[in-house]
Amino acid sequence: MTIGPLMIDLKGMTLDPAERELLRHPWVGxxxxxxxxxxxxxxIAALIDSIHTLRGPRLLVAVDHEGGRVQRFREGFTxxxxxxxxxQIYDRDPPQARxxxxITGWLMAAELRAVGVDFSFAPVLDLDQGVSRVIGDRAxxxxxxxxxxLSKAYVRGMAWAGMAAVGKHFPGHGSVAADSHVALPVDERPWQQIRERDLLPFERLISAGLPAIMPAHVRYASVDLLPAGFSPFWLEEVLRGQLGFQGAIISDDLGMAGAAGVGGMSERVRAALSAGCDMALVCNDPHGYAPLLDELEGDHLPGTPARLLRLYGRYPLTRSQLSxxxxxxRAVQAVTAYARF
Known part of the structure; x- marks a missing residue:
């Protein structure tokens, strides 16, 4: 069995029978x-173990665990x-900041790997231009x-802990005020400005071997009519072609308002995969997953690209070994110390 091109979420802290059936569906990966x-x-370790035992190859398990406002697991984690x-540290002391x-990338990844998480959707590669509240200090x-x-160092730390990085939100979400969770942001800047600034972190991280990228639910009006995550221009021509990216492309949540203009959920999934995404992320619609899978049932199921298989986590320590x-x-002490300033 292959792993499918859909990533979905769960209702609670344990799997119920209906979720077990959903997660065994060939479209789910x-x-x-x-x-x-x-x-x-x-x-959470027990929940992840129950997910892993459902099928082979096992399902990928991911989480948003950037730090700050976006850290899903709190109690028991740094x-x-x-x-x-x-x-801010970089502005004063670049070597210390790197x-x-x-250290921060390693600590985040090591603690997640110790409970069985394969990867976190991190780091954010957006440039914060002071207009996007949804990005803000996540950049x-x-x-x-x-x-x-900073992101090259962070990704290197993640790799030391056995975790693949997912850079987001291609080609850059930091210059629009609208939040793509509730609206479709439109970036009016010309191509040259995007190319000379926002694309640079993605280009450099790709050259360094970045394993995965998440595109933005943003429409870059001077470049293409479609939001980046549904755009063959952005994903195939620019990301794959011009930048030479060979890693996995995972859509942002297709349940967000920024994706709504494409159609119903099955149309969004098809459009994202057709545009070049390897995996479509669908969240916060527990009653919609069964109907969605029914709608997709007759479609050709794409094979599993090797680039998705490279997102499986490697060599975790157990929680007791980690402690x-x-x-x-040392990492906990270092991160706790700079977090106070």
Whole structure:
């Protein structure tokens, strides 16, 4: 059996029989976890183990765990500061900021790998231009060179812990005020400005071997009529062609308002996959998954690209091993210390 091109979420902290059936469907290839799925490290590890035992190859398990406002697991995990703090440190001491970025990426990934999570949707590669509240301090910096330096270190730290990074939100979400969760943002800037600034972090991280990318639910009006996540121009011509990206492309949540203009959920899934996404993310619609899978049943099921298989997590420590690990202890101290300033 292959893993399918859909990633869906769960209602609670354990699997119910209907969810077990859904997760065995050939169109499903992954699960994204949220705060409602979390109670403790022991509980989330048991939930993930129950997901892993459902089928082979096992489903991918992911979470949004950037730090700051976006950290789904809290109690029992290190509280990670927003990465903007690393940008502020970078302005004073670039080598120290790069060192702390690598430590933070490793700590985030190591703690998630210890409970069985394959990958986090991180890091944010957007340039924060001071207009997007939904991005804000989730971005490292406003300048491409700083974002490149810090995100490369952060991704390197994730890789040391056995986790693949997912850069987001291609080609850049930091210059629009609208929140794509509730509206479709439209970026009116010319191609040249996007190319010379926003694309630079993606281009440099791709050159360094970035494993996966999430495109934005943003329409870049001077470039293409379609939002980036549904655009063959952005995903095939620019991302695959011009930038040479060979990793996995995972859509942003197709349940967001920024995706609504494409049609119903099955039309959104088809459009995202046709545009070049390898996996379509659908969240917060537990009653809609069975009808969606029924609608997709007759469609040709794409094979599993090798680039998705490279997102499986590697060599985790157990929670008890991690707590005794001197590198983890030092990382917690370092992150806790800079988070206070």
């Amino acid at each position: 992954g699960v994204i976890l949220f705060s409602r799925n979390y109670e403790s490290p022991e509980q 509280s990670l500061p927003p990465v903007r703090l690393l940008g 060192r702390l970025a690598a 490292f910096h406003s300048e491409p060179d700083a974002v490149i330096a 005794r690990n001197s590198a983890w202890q």
